[in-house]
Amino acid sequence: MQSAATRTHHSRLPLAFGLALLLTACAQMPSTGPDLDEVQKKTVAASIQLVDVDDSTARALLANRRPNLFSDSLGSPAGRAALIGSGDALEVSIWESPPATLFGGGVTDTRAPSSTRAVTFPEQTVDRDGFISIPFAGRIRAAGLSPQAVEAEVASRLKGKANQPEVLVRLTRNVSSTVTIVGEVTNSVRMPLTSGGERLLDALAAAGGVRQPVNKMTVQITRGDSFHALPLDLVIRDPRQNVPLMPGDVITALFQPLSFTAMGATGKNEEVNFEAQGITLAQALARSGGLLDARSSPQGVFVFRLESKQALKWPAQPVLTTPDGLVPVVYRFDLRDPRSFFVMQSFPMSNKDVLYVSNAPAAELQKFLNLVFSVAFPVLNTIQLSR
Numbered sequence: 211m212q213s214a215a216t217r218t219h220h221s222r223l224p225l226a227f228g229l230a231l232l233l234t235a236c237a238q239m240p241s242t243g244p245d246l247d248e249v250q251k252k253t254v255a256a257s258i259q260l261v262d263v264d265d266s267t268a269r270a271l272l273a274n275r276r277p278n279l280f281s282d283s284l285g286s287p288a289g290r291a292a293l294i295g296s297g298d299a300l301e302v303s304i305w306e307s308p309p310a311t312l313f314g315g316g317v318t319d320t321r322a323p324s325s326t327r328a329v330t331f332p333e334q335t336v337d338r339d340g341f342i343s344i345p346f347a348g349r350i351r352a353a354g355l356s357p358q359a360v361e362a363e364v365a366s367r368l369k370g371k372a373n374q375p376e377v378l379v380r381l382t383r384n385v386s387s388t389v390t391i392v393g394e395v396t397n398s399v400r401m402p403l404t405s406g407g408e409r410l411l412d413a414l415a416a417a418g419g420v421r422q423p424v425n426k427m428t429v430q431i432t433r434g435d436s437f438h439a440l441p442l443d444l445v446i447r448d449p450r451q452n453v454p455l456m457p458g459d460v461i462t463a464l465f466q467p468l469s470f471t472a473m474g475a476t477g478k479n480e481e482v483n484f485e486a487q488g489i490t491l492a493q494a495l496a497r498s499g500g501l502l503d504a505r506s507s508p509q510g511v512f513v514f515r516l517e518s519k520q521a522l523k524w525p526a527q528p529v530l531t532t533p534d535g536l537v538p539v540v541y542r543f544d545l546r547d548p549r550s551f552f553v554m555q556s557f558p559m560s561n562k563d564v565l566y567v568s569n570a571p572a573a574e575l576q577k578f579l580n581l582v583f584s585v586a587f588p589v590l591n592t593i594q595l596s597r
Contacts, residue, residue: 246507246568249510249512249540249542249566249568250542253540257526257528257530258526258530258538258539258540259526259529259530259537259538259539259540260540261524261525261539261540262544263541263542263543263553263557264553265549265553265556267522267541268556268557269556270521270522271521271522271557271558272556272558274518274520274521275488275558278438278440279448279450280410280431280438280440280445280450280451281448281450281451283436283438284433284438285450293354293355293356293387293457294336294352294355294356294357294360294381295336295340295353295385295386295457296336296337296338296339296340296386297335297336297385297386298336298352298381298383298384298385298386298387299333299334299335299336299381299382299383299385300334300335300336300342300352300357300360300380300381301333301379302330302331302334302342302344302364302377302379302380303329303330303331303377303378304328304329304331304364304368304372304375304377304378305328305375305376305377305378306328306329306372306375306376307373311372312346312368312372312373313329313345331344331345333383335383336353336386339353340352340353340354341353342360344367346367346368346372347364347367347368348367350363350364357379357380358379360379361377361378362377364379384402384403384404386457387403387457388400388401388402388403388458389403389408389455389456389457389458389459389461390459390460390461391414391417391461392460392461392462392463393430393461393463393464393465394420394421394427394463394464395414395418395420395421396417396418396419396420396421397417397418399416399417401413401416401417403455407454408455409453409455410429410431410445410452410453410455410461411445411446411452413461414461417463420442420463420465421465422465424442424443424446425442425443425485425486426465426467426485427441427442427443427463427464427486428440428463428465429441429445429461429464430461430462430464431459431460431462432459432461432462433456433458433460434458441486442463442486443485443486443487444487466486467483467484468483468484468486468488469482469484469561469562470482470484470559470561470562470563470565471562471563471565472494472497472498472499473564473565473567474510474566474567474569475501475502475505475506475507475567475568475569475570476495476498476499476500476501476502476506476565477499477502478498480498482494482497484497484559488558488559489558489559490554490555490556490557490558491513491557491558491559491565492551492554492555492557494559494565495511495554495565498565501545505569506567506568506569506570507567507568507569507570508544508545508546508570509544509545509546510542510567510568510569510570511542511543511544511545511565511566511567512540512541512542512543512566512567512568513543513557513559513563513565513566514538514539514540514541514563514564514566515539515560515564516532516537516538516539516562517536517539518535518537519531519535519537521537524539541557543557
């Protein structure tokens with residue numbers, strides 16, 4: 211028979227083993243991410259900017275987010291669309307008063323007084339140098355001029371040669387004053403511009419409209435060496451952004467769904483798309499299922515972002531930046547403060563943000579206790595059976 215000391219020793223072995231297992235398990239206790247203290251300590255240690263967001267911070271970020279409006283950068287008046295360019299086709303008609311006419315063989319114009327005679331020359335294309343040729347008038351520069359200016363030049367050249375000449379120049383084929391519409395449109399087209407002064411939405415309509423929901427579309431106008439982009443929804447809501455187009459403009463309809471990633475103690479851990487005009491943190495929390503009552507820490511709502519260096523006055527100096535000049539930032543919100551709910555309504559989310567909600571200390575304690583009981587009960591049962 212075993213002595214009492216031997217039985218006691220043997221009964222302690224499972225207990226010691228259980229405690230060792232418990233300590234190992236505690237070190238490996240699962241978690242969805244860092245808790246509030248870990249985020250604070252490790253961001254400071256890594257020289258990452260940790261910013262407590264208040265109303266002034268949200269206002270500063272909003273001020274930096276003001277889009278470059280089309281009305282500010284592309285709001286030049288229309289009118290150049292009527293100018294002639296190389297490759298355009300022109301029809302030139304000249305009227306003279308009889309009996310002496312320079313251009314014989316003309317037909318009588320019954321609508322004009324004094325039985326004037328008119329001759330219409332064959333359609334001709336403006337050459338690469340920008341000229342057309344008119345008999346007895348020579349080479350006439352047309353590129354860069356309006357039809358009315360070409361009429362005046364032809365009439366001036368024929369003065370003293372033709373009898374009271376009247377000239378009409380008609381643009382029959384417009385290939386130089388055009389805009390190109392591409393991207394997420396029904397039909398990519400090249401649209402000629404007229405003296406009416408077509409605008410941005412006219413071009414989109416000519417292309418059959420966009421193929422994606424309007425609130426998820428961005429419109430980009432490329433003019434010369436620069437380009438400018440705005441959400442299509444903003445262009446529709448603000449008539450000033452429906453700017454007149456210029457020859458050579460390229461309009462691109464872009465379907466670029468923006469998104470943020472929700473992680474931690476939220477109702478949904480997933481990537482969430484949002485509209486081109488943007489959303490606020492309040493909307494982002496709602497779309498990610500809100501905070502979980504049983505797990506989340508209202509003090510531990512964080513937005514991880516790469517921000518431009520000029521966005522704010524950064525608290526940590528010197529400012530750490532990525533190779534492309536962006537600043538790693540963690541924005542922190544304390545939802546125990548009722549004012550934070552107003553701040554959330556104006557805090558703008560950015561594309562590729564990470565929204566993270568940490569676990570509350572009570573949730574970590576509950577996980578620890580559950581782990582203790584799951585390990586301790588089998589060990590205690592083993593001790594009881596060994597006695």
